[in-house]
Amino acid sequence: MSGHSTYEPKTGVERWLDTRLPIVRFMYDTALDFPTPKNLNYWWTFGGILALMLGIQLVTGIVLAMHYVPHVDHAFASVERIMRDVNYGWLIRYMHANGASMFFLAVYLHMFRGLYYGSYKAPREVLWILGCVIYLAMMATAFIGYVLPWGQMSFHGAVVITNLIGALPIVGEPITTLLWGGPAVDNPTLNRFFSLHYLLPFVIAGVVILHIWALHVPGNNNPTGVNVKSKADTVPFHPYYTVKDGFAIAVFLLLYAAFVFYNPNVLGHADNYIPANPLVTPAHIVPEWYFLPFYAILRAVPDKLGGVLLMFGAIGVMFVLPWLDTSKVRSMRYRPTARLYFFIFAFFCLVLGYCGGQLPDDPVLGSPSGLKLLDADINSFVWLSRVATVYYFAYFLVILPILGLTEKPLPVPESISEPVLSHPATTPAGAVASPEKRG
């Protein structure tokens, strides 16, 4: 898509097709010949992993949908029937359920990679925003998918989340009614959720294509953050990155397989093996682990509408990040102060995730301090969530905008291949101009 194509049709059929629909040329240029910076590290392998996970979710999902019954009286039993009577149904279903978790694990690492190496900065703003759109659609898909087995967490999670949307002014109520298809979460809800759960992954696939298109115009960022200057800085995608991504994918699959085969329910919640019962509310309604940071932000705010707005704001702020970060230097390798704040940010994201799984009023350490601040003891998860939430937003809205203007970054290398001679320690290991013989 960018630069000049080196594809040469080899067979008659390819030549014939090339003058009519140059699809083989397109695939060759995108997937085989694409010039890729030669210094990408393993944090760059998650893109390929994500594409594979989307494929796995689509294939396993379509097979599940052949056996699944979207009806409140049959959904739970139909999922169990998949586990018990469908040939390799247990494999398909556990791959799908754990696949969602692995998908999120990969997307989070992929996003932190982007945050650290400044991949959201010009000229990759649209690429970054498309990524945020994919992430939003993934959250919607996963939330809706979790409702389908119609267990206790499915049902009560659906009630809690749809009610949140109802808190929004003006649009809230009509949206909830549309989602419910009636006065409450019931059979019509399950029906339309199934339909949407089938639809959204294909929407994601479409946005993924745009995302890759937007990637191939400016090309990959890289750990130094400096632009590709010459051909010496790049290698063709195939075989160099097909093999490197392939290796990373295999390692990732090992982890995935360990969950699927040896601990398939550890990431889920036991209550979701109890068929949904609107009359019995589970003691603690907790979302899947990948939503916990946002759940903590939601509960950090005493006011429901405020919480909802802040929760959506936490994702919204990522959309405008390219214009919030004022630094011209992409990679945090050369921004030591920003790097420190980044690691604190990552740490607080984990803290938020942890808080999201706890009861807000429980003490974080030992027993309650007895010191009440506003509505809760200061030694409580709700206060820890508040501290972390403040940092989360401050990172985007205060730290990155100011830091870019005040910090003194380290010297940035001239190019990917040529290190800055005065600062050899800050260059990527082995990045020397003359290729050494290894292996």
Next chain:
Amino acid sequence: MLRKGIALAALGLALVGGPALAAGGHQEIHPQSWSFDGPFGKFDTAQLQRGYKVYREVCAACHSMNLVYFRNLGQPGGPFYDPKYKNPNDNPYVKALAADIQVNDIDSETGDVIQRPAIPADKFPSPFPNDAAAAASNGGAVPPDLSVITKARTGGPDYIYSLLVGYKTPPAGLKIGPGQNYNAAMPGDLSAFWSGDHKKVPPGGFLAMPPQLAPDKVTFDDGTKSTVEQQAKDVTAFLAWAAEPKQIERKSFGFGAMIYLLIFTVLLYFSYRRVWRNVAH
């Protein structure tokens, strides 16, 4: 410098406020070693057979198992699997076990509701026609379906076992409501019912199910001594099998998949080293 200082202080604060275990109602769980534990665990067929007997003779009076069919008993990995009968519906032992139980049907001639002996293709019948009837016979509490109970409770089989052996004499000072029973493994918070030292709230909670197991309540055909612990352990193993009859298949299939992936990973690693050997990066 100042900026770094603030950042470090923030990090320090976060570490101090780091995760800790929450206090609250606690339970007495006795972790067991199960034959089906771990990546190579397998079900103990004799134990599953004893467990089925406990379920059938004790628990089935109150608890349904709606997702389990008699044929499941004779499928590979099941309690009465016999390699001679690839189709569990032909297994004479399973047929006999099913025929011991009456199930409802409709007489196709008259349309009347009738009872007939079960066949392997039938589900385990429910002891009550509906939840209202189940609640009415059990002091208002509906006995939960046991098909996937070991997956549906935090703690899994260890919890179920601990619950079945967890009926202890309630400590003095604990107020027990009518129709309720004290159990040291049941989740809950007893502080509100406890008049003793508020630092020593007893573990466990209340449930409507009275103690079900007693020495020699079930006679095991293989001569195993029928203690409460033995019955609890065997019925729990049976319930763990019923909750996921394919779990042994899953683990053994997984072993092959892991080996395959491992070899694949190593091959890819060396291909990667070879492809990149002339590139400084």
